[in-house]
Amino acid sequence: MQRIHIVGGGLAGFTAAITAAESGALVTLHEAHHTLGGRARTAEGPYRTNEGPHALYRRGPHWTWLDRRGLLGPVVGVPPLEGTRLRFRLGGTLRRTPPLSLVRLGRLRAEHAPVDTDFRTWATGRAGEEAARLAAHYAAVALYHHDPGSLSAAFVQERLRRAAALPPEARYPVGGWAQVIDRMAARAWNLGVRIETASRVDADGLDALTRQGPVIVATSLDAARALLGDPALTWDSGRTALIDLALRTRRGDAFAVSDLDAPGWIERFSAQDRTLAPAGQQLVQGQFPLAPDEPRAVGIARAEELLDLGHPGWRERTEWRRESVSRGRTGAVDRPGTTWRDRPAIDRGDGIYLAGDQVAAPGLLSEVSFNSGLEAAVLALGASEPRPARTTDGEPVRTTDARPGLSQI
Secondary structure (H helix, E strand, C coil): CCEEEEECCEHHHHHHHHHHHHCCCEEEEECCCCCCEHHHCCCCCCCCCCCCCCCEECCCHHHHHHHHCCCCCCEECCCHHHHCCEEEEECCEEECCCCHHHHHHHCCCHHHCCCCCEHHHHHHHHHCHHHHHHHHHHHHHHCCCCCHHHCEHHHHHHHHHHHCCCCCCEEEECCCCHHHHHHHHHHHHHCCCEEECCCCCCHHHHHHHHCCCCEEECCCHHHHHHHHCCCCCCCCEEEEEEEEEEEECCCCCCCEEEECCCCCEEEEHHHCCHHHCCCCEEEEEEEEECCCCCCHHHHHHHHHHHHHHHCCCHHHHEEEEEEEEEEEEEEECCCCCCCHHHCCCCEEECCEEECCCCCCCCCCCHHHHHHHHHHHHHHHHHHHCCCCCECCCCCECCCCCCCCCHHHC
């Protein structure tokens, strides 16, 4: 069997590496940075932040896969008391319960929503214009997009339904997402995967790797486009202002605030995992989608308005603060008339495969990375198998292959 090379040490890359190695393949993983994780990196230091709000969804395909391999580790849900502190901004004020029309719309199955119609039009026909607007804004927690109503109704409804599920699907790895990546890296290492950090692959390096066997490019779509020199590797994603705060603890702060007046979300992540911030402090993270021409300051101003409502006196209690903008790193969004099948294909030809959160694989957010990493590994395994020897009359030589089959993945 030829060696399979994987470019990128995030969730997609390690899913592919473990899948291939479990089937007996020789695997090398190349990570350009000194640390592993990609978007799943967790910051070092007293404030264990990720790049924007992160959560695992319990019903997702990677949940069982990780759990069966002992890679999931300790995870926590929202504590019952904190769950009662979810707030909604509507009309400039906070309320404790969502509008009933939003709840009803969130219960509709995604299969009932059309692919070819935008969410705003479809939801307005089902529940009225106001309910459609509120539902679109609430779904932004899983979309990172400034105008969710303009996206495919089927795409948005699937995310709305899962984000509004009761009991909540969201679970949080204790210590941050880096803990999951560390366990995946250890698993890969024990399976014989060669892990090379600070190993940046350029176009010439990629050409050299493809001469050794299949290559899985598990990077952002922007990085893959540059590496492969393929301008067709594009797909819509969000642009989002991110804010991270460490606040001195105060009783009565909201657990999370969903902005129903405009897309936006803030969440107190240390409520469920106290290891993310020092004792006496709480870690708050928020994301506020931006239109293509909006400056970061617009999103940060909206974040501060929401903080004023959900975390009174937060300015005087701030111990640490960080702001940034995430561009094209928040997963794919599907416009009307498109589904995940229309995104850049995993099989790029010539033994090159693509994995990540903007490629042709189903799922929500990180689930796309997982599913594409799994599919890319299966395709690469098939491509790396030696062609059967043949007799002089062209008939295959019958041998016994003891390598575990793909059905065992």
